[in-house]
Amino acid sequence: MPSGGEGLAFWDEGLPSGDVGLASGDEGLASGDVGLASGDVGLASCDEGLSTVEVVILAPVMILFILVLVAFGQLVDGRGALDGAARDAARAGSIQKDHATAMAEARKAAEANLDDVCSGPVTVRQTSPGFEPDTFFTVEVSCEVRGLAMLGLDIPTTLSASFSSPLDPFRRTA
Known part of the structure; x- marks a missing residue:
């Protein structure tokens, strides 16, 4: 040069x-x-319609990304609701006077908490042995959470949570 x-x-x-x-x-x-x-053609005429192509390509990708975020948000929300339901079920069962009533109240509490979260039946199972004073009443609550089903992915997502509550030695017995 x-x-x-x-x-x-x-x-x-x-x-x-x-x-x-x-x-x-x-x-x-x-x-x-x-x-x-004069007579030169600017760069504006070379990329005419380019933004339309970008939108056509990127819009479905962005919509899918948002749907995936919503689906995983539902899974996180379901996990939190299941933890709360297990806590409430253990507490409701631990203040009852007998084992049968405790399981019925635990089931009722869990189903009330998970009414709009689970897509199937709510399962409540006692995992602690017996129902004696000064022990723990532990329940495991599980259900199928709808999360990825809204995306058309038929992946069964069964979540479970467990919680323990002490059986009060001064609880009602009559």
């Missing part, structure tokens, strides 16, 4: 000092302007 701009002399013809032009005939440019010769 020539030094000092000797090779660029043809660009400076007809332009005031400091101007950059792409062809001769750009006499009307003020200092510091960049101009195109």
Whole structure:
């Protein structure tokens, strides 16, 4: 490349000092302007319709991404609801006077908490041995959570949670 701009002399013809032009005939440019010769086609016509193609390609991807976020949000919400239901079921069962009533109340408490979360039946199972005072009443609550089913993925998502509550030695016995 020539030094000092000797090779660029043809660009400076007809332009005031400091101007950059792409062809001769750009006499009307003020200092510091960049101009195109008449008849040149700008870059705007080359990408006509490009944004439409981008939207057509990206819109389904973005919609799918949002649906996946909603589905996993439902799984997280279901997990939290299941933990709360297990806690409530253990507490409801631990204050009852006999084992049969305790299991019935635990089941009722869990079903009330998971009414709008689970897509199938709610299972409540006692995992602690016996029902004696000064021990723990532990239940495991499980159900099938709808989460990925809204995306058309028929993946059974069964979640379970366990919680223990102490059996009060002074609970009612009659």
